[in-house]
Amino acid sequence: MKILFLSLVKVNSLSDRGIYTDLLREFVSQGHHVTAVTPVERRDSNSAKIEVEKGFTNLHVRTLNIQKTNFIEKGLGMLLIGRQFLRAINSNLSGEKFDVILYSTPPITLYSTVRKLKHSMNSHTYLLLKDIFPQNAIDMKMMKKDGILHKYFKSIERKLYNISDHIGCMSPANVNFIKEYHKYVSTDKIHVNPNSIEPIIQTISSKDRELIRADYELPLDKSILVYGGNLGIPQGIDFLIEILENVKLENVHYLIVGSGSEYQKLKNWCDQNKSDHVTLLKFLPKEKYDKLLSSCDIGLILLNKNFLIPNFPSRLLSYLEMGLPVLSATDPNTDIGDILEYNKCGKKVLAGDVISFKTALNELLSSSSKYQEYSNNAKKLLLQDYDVVNSVQIIVDRVEQVKFNQNV
Incomplete structure (x- = not known):
């Protein structure tokens, strides 16, 4: 499969260790081609660029500072990042088609980007649900319940869940939460796909x-x-x-x-x-x-x-x-x-x-x-x-099952 991965987490190298790089590396090792689109923040002296290696394309997109910055710049950066990603994809990956668009929360503001890419490429969309926003902001009293911001982000959240063909949740409790509090979401698309890594078990003297x-x-x-x-x-x-x-x-x-x-x-x-x-x-x-x-x-x-x-x-x-x-x-x-x-x-x-x-x-x-x-x-x-091999298999199986059902 050809996979487009969208994330706020910058991918410096496919050899880095982490829940996203391990996942992408496993896809590549199984013969899939992955294109990652991730941010280069304003404070970073490195300019945006595209790097290509066997089975992997890494597109860095210039953005505002979105981590460890003031509230105003972070908020503006989150609102703009989807548009910046889409512009970079259209400029650097023109004509490319992807079987799967893979993306994670945060942020939910990638919704419009995912929607446009899904329709233009006829791709499957797979959400890795790593946080449940804006409810987490309400829990931490960082946002007023039923206020203007809350209602706006709830609307975006609803659209993101609906545009996603598959929603991989971190644990059974996450699955149950989505089913209970987001009843508009088809239960067929919700399943467990936990955080995972490529395990390196070692002993120390x-x-x-x-x-x-x-x-x-x-x-x-x-x-x-x-x-x-x-x-x-x-x-x-x-x-x-x-x-x-x-x-x-x-x-x-x-x-x-x-x-x-x-x-x-x-x-x-x-x-x-x-x-x-x-x-x-x-x-x-x-x-x-x-x-x-x-x-x-x-x-x-x-x-x-x-x-x-x-x-x-x-x-x-x-x-x-x-x-x-x-x-x-x-x-x-x-x-x-x-x-x-x-x-x-x-x-x-x-x-x-x-x-x-x-x-x-x-x-x-x-x-x-x-x-x-x-x-x-x-x-x-x-x-x-929590072995990344299992996570990749879950994604592949879900996509293949949908393809099979469509062809029957």
């Missing part, structure tokens, strides 16, 4: 583990509970600070790696309290982050307790890949904790419940044999449910 910890001045004689990723309002950083204040265990050290709108609040707390049981690091490149992660013991998932939508953070995959048992502290609507407990590779608590958090953490560390069982199960879960 005790000596290397010590060397890595020494590089970051981490204790050698304690279990490291690591949180890696965005530090923003959706992660409920106030509860993380509450944990750091109230769950001080002699055998546990907290490692936090990331950036975001709440990073400074966390840094201020660390500076004021001078706590020797916490290490805070800014964002690391993925290769360095994965190496650091391999020396840790437990992965932490955090979600704001006010979420009504069932988020499913992709940072889980890195934890599973390293064989880390996972402790999730989330809202009650996501099913990430249920999946961890069902597969016996983690524990779940509700965000805000410090006592349950402490109990779950102690349980994960109470027995070396139990810990090893959870670690082994973490790797098994990754290979079983």
Whole structure:
């Protein structure tokens, strides 16, 4: 198949690791041709360009700054990006036809681009539903419910779901949410296609583990509970600070790696309290982050307790890949904790419940044999449910089934 991929996540190289690059690389390895259309932000000194290699075309489109910028520029950038993508496609890919247009949320504002391309190319459209906007903005009180903006984006969301032939959701809870709150969507098109990666399962020697910890001045004689990723309002950083204040265990050290709108609040707390049981690091490149992660013991998932939508953070995959048992502290609507407990590779608590958090953490560390069982199960879960090969197969099967039905 010829696949057109649209995303806000810049694809620098097909060899990069991540949920999108791993997916595209697997398509190429199976003999499909992929064309990726992704942004080059205004702040980036590199100009927009097109790169071609065997099985893969990479089209970078010049846009406004849409990440880590002020609200006005980000909003304007989101509204313009669909038009900029379409102009770049018409200029650089004129005459090209694609079997599948593959795209992810955010943003839903790619709707008009997808609609025009679908009609002009007679393509199948496949949505990778990675967030549910604008409801997530309502949950975080970043948008007024039933206000002008909310109604506008709800209208775009409805059109995007309707124009999509297939909607791949991150988990069963996401499928149920769409079915319950978006009854206009045909249930035939909704299915689970989770975040996935190309697994690289590896072991680390005790000596290397010590060397890595020494590089970051981490204790050698304690279990490291690591949180890696965005530090923003959706992660409920106030509860993380509450944990750091109230769950001080002699055998546990907290490692936090990331950036975001709440990073400074966390840094201020660390500076004021001078706590020797916490290490805070800014964002690391993925290769360095994965190496650091391999020396840790437990992965932490955090979600704001006010979420009504069932988020499913992709940072889980890195934890599973390293064989880390996972402790999730989330809202009650996501099913990430249920999946961890069902597969016996983690524990779940509700965000805000410090006592349950402490109990779950102690349980994960109470027995070396139990810990090893959870670690082994973490790797098994990754290979079983979150291997990118499965995600590609789901997409191919869905498209082929529709083609078959149309020809019958």
